[in-house]
Amino acid sequence: MSKKTPLWAAIARTLREDIAQGRYAPGDKLPTEAALATRFGVNRHTVRHALSALAEDGLVRTRRGAGAFVAARPTEYPLGKRVRFNENLLRAGRRPGRRELSLETRTASDTEAQMLDLSPGARVLASHGLSLADGLPIALSESLFPITRLPEIERALRDNPSVTAALQQSGIADYTRAETRLTAEVANATQALHLQIHEGAPLLRSTSLNVGPDGVPVEYGHTWFAGDRVTLTLTEG
Amino acid sequence: MSKKTPLWAAIARTLREDIAQGRYAPGDKLPTEAALATRFGVNRHTVRHALSALAEDGLVRTRRGAGAFVAARPTEYPLGKRVRFNENLLRAGRRPGRRELSLETRTASDTEAQMLDLSPGARVLASHGLSLADGLPIALSESLFPITRLPEIERALRDNPSVTAALQQSGIADYTRAETRLTAEVANATQALHLQIHEGAPLLRSTSLNVGPDGVPVEYGHTWFAGDRVTLTLTEG
DNA sequence: CGGTATTTGTTCGTATGTATT
DNA sequence: AAATACATACGAACAAATACC
Numbered sequence: 445m446s447k448k449t450p451l452w453a454a455i456a457r458t459l460r461e462d463i464a465q466g467r468y469a470p471g472d473k474l475p476t477e478a479a480l481a482t483r484f485g486v487n488r489h490t491v492r493h494a495l496s497a498l499a500e501d502g503l504v505r506t507r508r509g510a511g512a513f514v515a516a517r518p519t520e521y522p523l524g525k526r527v528r529f530n531e532n533l534l535r536a537g538r539r540p541g542r543r544e545l546s547l548e549t550r551t552a553s554d555t556e557a558q559m560l561d562l563s564p565g566a567r568v569l570a571s572h573g574l575s576l577a578d579g580l581p582i583a584l585s586e587s588l589f590p591i592t593r594l595p596e597i598e599r600a601l602r603d604n605p606s607v608t609a610a611l612q613q614s615g616i617a618d619y620t621r622a623e624t625r626l627t628a629e630v631a632n633a634t635q636a637l638h639l640q641i642h643e644g645a646p647l648l649r650s651t652s653l654n655v656g657p658d659g660v661p662v663e664y665g666h667t668w669f670a671g672d673r674v675t676l677t678l679t680e681g
Numbered sequence: 682m683s684k685k686t687p688l689w690a691a692i693a694r695t696l697r698e699d700i701a702q703g704r705y706a707p708g709d710k711l712p713t714e715a716a717l718a719t720r721f722g723v724n725r726h727t728v729r730h731a732l733s734a735l736a737e738d739g740l741v742r743t744r745r746g747a748g749a750f751v752a753a754r755p756t757e758y759p760l761g762k763r764v765r766f767n768e769n770l771l772r773a774g775r776r777p778g779r780r781e782l783s784l785e786t787r788t789a790s791d792t793e794a795q796m797l798d799l800s801p802g803a804r805v806l807a808s809h810g811l812s813l814a815d816g817l818p819i820a821l822s823e824s825l826f827p828i829t830r831l832p833e834i835e836r837a838l839r840d841n842p843s844v845t846a847a848l849q850q851s852g853i854a855d856y857t858r859a860e861t862r863l864t865a866e867v868a869n870a871t872q873a874l875h876l877q878i879h880e881g882a883p884l885l886r887s888t889s890l891n892v893g894p895d896g897v898p899v900e901y902g903h904t905w906f907a908g909d910r911v912t913l914t915l916t917e918g
Numbered sequence: 919c920g921g922t923a924t925t926t927g928t929t930c931g932t933a934t935g936t937a938t939t
Numbered sequence: 940a941a942a943t944a945c946a947t948a949c950g951a952a953c954a955a956a957t958a959c960c
Contacts, residue, residue, distance in 0.1 A: 450947060460791070476925060487949045492926085500737065508926045509957030518864065523915065624915040625765065626881035628865040628908025635696050646865035673864030678861040678915070686926060713944060724930045729945085745945040746938030924958070931950080939943070 452493035455484050463514055474504065474512040476592040494675065514564060519577050528608055528623050528653070534575050541576035542605050545638070547598065550658050553555060559653055560661045565589050569598050574638055575667075581639045582673045587665035607663070616656050619663070625651040626676070629668070639670045646671035689730035692721050696731060697870060700740060700751055710823055711741065711749040733757075740871055752783065778813035784838060786828060797827045797898045804828050806835050811875055812904075818876045819910045824902035831899065844900070854891045856900070862888045865908070874905045883908035 459480075462468055474485045475483065480491045495512055498504045520536050533540035552560065552568045560568065567589045575583040587607065589597045600610035611619060629647045636643040647668045654663040669676070696717075699705050711717070715734070718725040718918035732749055735741045743749045789797065789805045797805065805825045812820040824844070826834045848856060866884045873880040884905045891900040906913070 452947080459790075463956085477933075478925080489950090490948060501790075506926065507957075508955065511925065511957090520862075525861075625861060626885060626913040626915070627911065628885040628906070630867065630881070630883045644867070644881060646867045648863065648865040648885065669865070674864065676863040678858075678863070715944080724933090727929065730928085743945065744938080745936070746943075748938090748944070878935080920960100921960085923942100925956085928953085930952085932941080935945105935947070937943100937945080937956075938942100 451484075451486055452490050452497065455486070455491060455494035456497045457481070458484075459494060460503065463503060467566060468514045470516040472514050472516050472677070518672075518673050519582055520576065521669070521674050521676050523624065523650075523676045523678055527654075529575060529610070530606055530630040532614075536577075538577040540577070541579060543572055543574040543576065544601075544605075545572040547571050547601060549598070552588065556588055556664060559664045560588065560591070562590055567593075569601075571601060571665075580673065581668045581670065583667050584635055584638055585665060587663055589663055590661065593660065613660060616662050619654045619656050621652055622655045622659075622661075623653045628671070631668075631670075635668060639668075639673065641670055648674065648676065650676075688721075688723055689727050689734065692717070692723070692728060692732035693734045695721075696735060697740065701874060705751045707751050709751045710747075711751065713748060713889070714844060744857070778816060779842065780811040780813065782809040784808050784809055784835065788823065791902060793825055797825065799827055799829070806831075806838070808838060808902075814910070817910065818907065820904050820906045821872055821875050822904040823849045824900055826900055827898065830897065836875075848899060853899050856891045856893050858889055859892045859896075860890045863913075865906070868905075872905060876905075878907050878909065885911065885913065887913075 451491055459468075460476070468474060469483045474495075476481070477488050477491050477495070479530045480495075481595075484491065495504060495506065499506060502515055504512050515651045519533065519538055521532055522535075529542075530540045538655075549567055551563075551568050552562060552566050554564060557564050557566050558566065569591045570672070570681075571585075571587045571589070573585050573587070575579055575585065585615050589601075591597065594611075594614045594616070597610065597614045600613040601607070604610040604613060606630050609629075627649050629649050631639065631641055631643055633643050635641075635647065636645060639645075650667045650669065650672050652665065652667070653661055694706075696711070705711060711722065711732075713837060714725050714728050717728040717732075722727065732741060732743060733877050736743060736749075740903060741749050742752050742754055759845070766829055770884045785807055786804055787807050789799060789801075789803050793799075793805065794801050794803050795805075799805070806828045806865060808824045810816050810822055810824075812822065826838075828834065831837075831848075831851045831853070834847060836849045837850040839843070841847040845856075864886050868876065868880055868882045868884050870880050872878075872884065876882075886906050887906065889902065889904070890898055893899045
């Protein structure tokens, strides 16, 4: 008989299937190691070996004294020409949310003015916000709007919780992403506080420029995604 | 007294340093578990735990009956970069480079087999590499090729410095990026070593799947970009 | 708030299987 | 074929973090 597969591998596969079939939902606590050992009729070490393999794959995470929990898979966030935060999250089966942190008018920096195609020293509306998925913070953002081009944008942003809706109210029926730059950074204290992560945690920073139908810039800003909670997906077509 | 670090972690660190300082060169056989257990004055299981941690980082690989060997270092030649990597760097006025770290055949993990549309336990060719810009490391990558589908891929990769050329030699005239996922992580010790950055430095991880003209997967892999040195740009169209 | 029970993490011990040398 | 060496598995005990009352 081919008794090749080790016990721990078989147990890992069983647990993997249980998770895949929703028997243990994300966030759920798995049975204790002792309970699993009894269930499978093996030593606790064998269960630990299986759990270790699952943890390596990022499927579960263990907390000493607490238990083993099914890892909440990162939110899949499609990046395309048309990026609509709310649509993206709804499509991913999550409840979108947004908290406005600040809204102020200030002078654009040189690069900001250049990106927005404004004259140096032009005034812009700076909006800082926190994006949520199912109530959990997933991204921090700073958006800049050319106040000369969109004089009503401030009130529109106060009226609408959605940037898309606010831009529509300001006369921008449609907008597309003209440019996106991505890099990785580590969270500072302020970012960690807002995103409810640890300082030094990995962040995915997206710098983007959105333009209206006529190609005129309407928004420029940065978004810091919590690396542990978000996966950006690039799907062609 | 701070007795925080476990024995196995201290042993792993010692071995890691031994390897980093060339005391054990790539390909060298480490002392047997029993010998290491005696050297560190611990149980063999504790040594195994340390070796397991090193194996997870890809620093050593163990062969039952033979011993534990210093890994020939991972290499890459991965996804988005492959075709556009060289072009992008040349366009940016930089000299592209690549160091093949290792090329070996191994068994695919469950997720890897699934992504490549292979049966569980299938064999794949794993290529680890380091991508350079003006001689400075900017990305680490791991590429997997379905060896059953591309029996000549190993020699093709040895013959050609370019993955695109190697795939062409293997009968894949053209391939496209079917899926790309991006997220942020922090560098572990091994990654930091290769990329010449600090442990905990931000990394941009790209996971991608490339398929041939018929839609059959031909390459799957990850690329870790040094966040401080790379900015990915997404310009549609 | 504090003490206690629970649960995972670490370490040693022992035995057997299996692949390599 | 035999010795060597890693892989798997069970058992026991304590430490450390967490959860619960």
